Amino acid sequence: MNSDEEIPSDEVDSGNVSSSDDVEFPMEVESNTSREKQNEIEDYPYEVLSTEQIVQHMVDSIKEVNSVIQLPHTTIRILLNHFKWDKEKLMERYYDGDQEQLYTEARVVNPYRKSINAQKKQSRRSTGTEECEICYMILPSSMMTGLECSHRFCTHCWTEYLTTKIMEEGLGQTISCAAHGCDILVDDATVMNLVKDSKVRLKYQQIITNSFVQCNRLLRWCPSPDCNNVIKVHNVEPRPVTCKCLHTFCFLCGENWHDPVKCHLLKKWIKKCDDDSETSNWISANTKECPRCKVTIEKDGGCNHMVCKNQNCKADFCWVCLGSWEPHGSSWYNCNRYDEEEARAARDAQERSRSALQRYLFYCNRYMNHMQSLKFEHKLYASVKGKMEEMQHHNMSWIEVQFLKRAVDILCQCRQTLMYTYVFAFYLKKNNQSVIFEDNQSDLESATETLSEYLERDITSENLADIKQKVQDKYRYCDSRRKVLLEHVHEGYEKDWWVYTE
Amino acid sequence: MANIASQRIKREFKEVIRSEEVARCSIKVELLDDNYSQLKGEIAGPPDTPYEGGKFLLEIKVPETYPFNPPKVKFLTKVWHPNISSVTGAICLDILKDQWAAAMTLRTVLLSLQALMASPEPDDPQDAVVARQYKGFPEIFISTAEHWTNIYAGGSRKKEEYSKKIERLMGIGCNMDQALVALSGCNWDLDKAIEQIFG
Numbered sequence: 001m002n003s004d005e006e007i008p009s010d011e012v013d014s015g016n017v018s019s020s021d022d023v024e025f026p027m028e029v030e031s032n033t034s035r036e037k038q039n040e041i042e043d044y045p046y047e048v049l050s051t052e053q054i055v056q057h058m059v060d061s062i063k064e065v066n067s068v069i070q071l072p073h074t075t076i077r078i079l080l081n082h083f084k085w086d087k088e089k090l091m092e093r094y095y096d097g098d099q100e101q102l103y104t105e106a107r108v109v110n111p112y113r114k115s116i117n118a119q120k121k122q123s124r125r126s127t128g129t130e131e132c133e134i135c136y137m138i139l140p141s142s143m144m145t146g147l148e149c150s151h152r153f154c155t156h157c158w159t160e161y162l163t164t165k166i167m168e169e170g171l172g173q174t175i176s177c178a179a180h181g182c183d184i185l186v187d188d189a190t191v192m193n194l195v196k197d198s199k200v201r202l203k204y205q206q207i208i209t210n211s212f213v214q215c216n217r218l219l220r221w222c223p224s225p226d227c228n229n230v231i232k233v234h235n236v237e238p239r240p241v242t243c244k245c246l247h248t249f250c251f252l253c254g255e256n257w258h259d260p261v262k263c264h265l266l267k268k269w270i271k272k273c274d275d276d277s278e279t280s281n282w283i284s285a286n287t288k289e290c291p292r293c294k295v296t297i298e299k300d301g302g303c304n305h306m307v308c309k310n311q312n313c314k315a316d317f318c319w320v321c322l323g324s325w326e327p328h329g330s331s332w333y334n335c336n337r338y339d340e341e342e343a344r345a346a347r348d349a350q351e352r353s354r355s356a357l358q359r360y361l362f363y364c365n366r367y368m369n370h371m372q373s374l375k376f377e378h379k380l381y382a383s384v385k386g387k388m389e390e391m392q393h394h395n396m397s398w399i400e401v402q403f404l405k406r407a408v409d410i411l412c413q414c415r416q417t418l419m420y421t422y423v424f425a426f427y428l429k430k431n432n433q434s435v436i437f438e439d440n441q442s443d444l445e446s447a448t449e450t451l452s453e454y455l456e457r458d459i460t461s462e463n464l465a466d467i468k469q470k471v472q473d474k475y476r477y478c479d480s481r482r483k484v485l486l487e488h489v490h491e492g493y494e495k496d497w498w499v500y501t502e
Numbered sequence: 503m504a505n506i507a508s509q510r511i512k513r514e515f516k517e518v519i520r521s522e523e524v525a526r527c528s529i530k531v532e533l534l535d536d537n538y539s540q541l542k543g544e545i546a547g548p549p550d551t552p553y554e555g556g557k558f559l560l561e562i563k564v565p566e567t568y569p570f571n572p573p574k575v576k577f578l579t580k581v582w583h584p585n586i587s588s589v590t591g592a593i594c595l596d597i598l599k600d601q602w603a604a605a606m607t608l609r610t611v612l613l614s615l616q617a618l619m620a621s622p623e624p625d626d627p628q629d630a631v632v633a634r635q636y637k638g639f640p641e642i643f644i645s646t647a648e649h650w651t652n653i654y655a656g657g658s659r660k661k662e663e664y665s666k667k668i669e670r671l672m673g674i675g676c677n678m679d680q681a682l683v684a685l686s687g688c689n690w691d692l693d694k695a696i697e698q699i700f701g
Contacts, residue, residue, distance in 0.1 A: 133604075133605040134506075134510070134569055134604045134605060135506050135509060135510060136509065136510060136513040136514075137509075153604075153605075156506075157506070157604065160506065160567075160570055161570050161604055163570075164567055164570040164571060168567075168571070178603065178604045178605065179603060179605055180603030180605050180606055181603070
């Protein structure tokens with residue numbers, strides 16, 4: 001690249017901090033892991049990248065664009081960010097459209113016009129001192145600086161300004177010039193030149209890398225807490241990926257790997273659970289719905305004449321029969337309108353909604369139950385380790401006791417699969433295939449429970465051989481049943497067997 | 503208090519005192535403590551508005567991080583305006599929030615507030631009741647705002663009819679503020695105001 005020829009060098013303008021176009025983005029990152037060789041799991045290749053490698057990835061993208069469009073790196077970074085790091089889109093716009101408009105939209109000054117601004121500044125420089133509009137200090141011009149928009153403030157105020165924006169407002173690539181009404185963006189080289197506090201620099205870099213990762217469809221942060229790695233895939237698919245921190249998750253949605261249920265249904269389910277689960281039991285026991293507007297009501301007094309508090313509804317109805325209150329007028333506290341057509345319709349509607357709730361609770365309880373058990377099984381690893389040591393005292397070799405750990409691995413996999421089968425089943429409409437699915441589910445569930453029971457049993461020297469045989473048989477069975485269940489569901493996806501309720 | 507902040511306020515304080523607006527008595531700033539973190543502002547109600555003739559006091563709190571964060575400003579004088587809470591005096595104005603720029607000053611803030619009083623933004627309201635009246639019943643809004651200016655800010659325009667209604671409510675056990683808020687919010691419908699207070 002030869003940007004120095006294209007762009008008038010600002011070296012004389014020592015006060016202008018954005019002049020250093022070619023400064024590489026100096027990263028201070030916490031983790032420095034080396035580039036991982038590609039993982040190939042079931043023909044779905046992906047890479048685990050550290051924060052440092054992500055930065056390199058950004059720099060590479062900038063260089064790639066720079067080899068075609070010869071603009072300063074800082075300008076390209078802002079333009080790329082504007083196009084969500086879509087190189088093709090940027091190039092297309094750059095060569096097809098109105099470039100001036102492109103610069104305005106992306107909030108940068110056309111770098112080819114810098115020379116004019118630089119001259120302006122040069123002439124102003126002759127006075128020797130300038131007043132900073134922020135701190136009102138009269139300072140030598142060498143302590144003043146600004147962007148290409150020619151709004152100049154002292155370096156100290158700039159630093160304070162940038163620090164506030166970064167630390168308090170969490171802005172990164174979208175910090176604009178400090179002047180009122182000026183929307184020209186502050187580029188990264190300027191920020192790195194002005195901000196010296198390492199905490200602020202680190203935060204700034206995190207914000208910038210984060211926006212890069214979030215913009216890029218092929219990248220996703222590992223969702224496990226305190227993990228700073230990113231998974232990079234070649235094409236976006238709902239597939240399990242395992243980070244270096246050993247957390248396995250679905251690349252498409254970022255949740256724990258949730259086969260057999262699909263991402264959108266799981267998302268719906270999680271939202272439903274967050275909204276409902278705590279209160280739904282109480283609601284089903286203590287409330288009814290207004291027959292007109294369906295708002296949930298609680299009866300807190302003895303009178304059966306209900307007036308809906310929903311200001312848009314205000315329906316009068318009877319708590320007992322849910323029919324309109326009007327015909328009750330003459331027999332206030334004694335509802336004898338039980339067979340009325342209207343009341344029956346209202347009760348039917350109520351029943352439907354109650355039974356929907358019952359159905360949800362059925363699936364939710366089972367889902368939660370497996371989730372809870374899964375948490376306990378993680379504790380099982382510790383106790384199994386103890387048992388494995390104990391067995392080695394009973395004349396068994398290390399290799400001979402490994403089956404126990406394997407059994408817990410399989411138990412956890414089965415629990416996780418079972419947990420998500422209930423989400424799948426909740427949204428599934430009944431048909432012949434769904435019956436087969438439910439059979440598979442119940443078979444896997446009962447086998448899993450037996451395995452779980454075996455693993456919690458006390459191991460003594462007398463029953464050792466017997467238990468080993470049982471555990472091995474059971475976990476092999478569980479593993480094969482789990483695969484059968486998943487394959488059946490996948491086959492259904494391919495052959496369009498599954499019909500959803502919503 | 504951070505050095506830049508107090509430095510700035512000192513300078514701005516001088517700027518306000520010297521400004522032509524002070525000469526015309528349209529804005530005023532007073533220091534409340536030695537370290538420049540608390541100030542009292544005063545703006546005159548702009549001419550040709552319902553606030554004309556009133557003096558409106560403002561509480562100005564200067565944060566440590568000033569001028570990189572905006573000063574916290576609210577009305578101490580009660581005022582009937584769509585963008586100012588009639589209860590707390592809180593102000594809805596973009597430059598006091600995300601549109602704040604470090605190069606703005608106390609003077610520009612006070613002048614912007616005056617401008618806000620002259621041209622309310624009912625579509626971005628702080629006080630929904632006032633905003634509804636402003637849009638739906640502009641004449642009632644004007645006379646109500648004038649009445650508030652008369653009572654709290656020393657303006658000269660008021661409606662006898664409104665004073666009488668307030669007295670009626672005070673006669674049945676309300677205090678003045680309560681009566682004024684209820685009546686203003688109900689477009690001066692006495693029955694509705696009574697229902698709102700006692701219902």
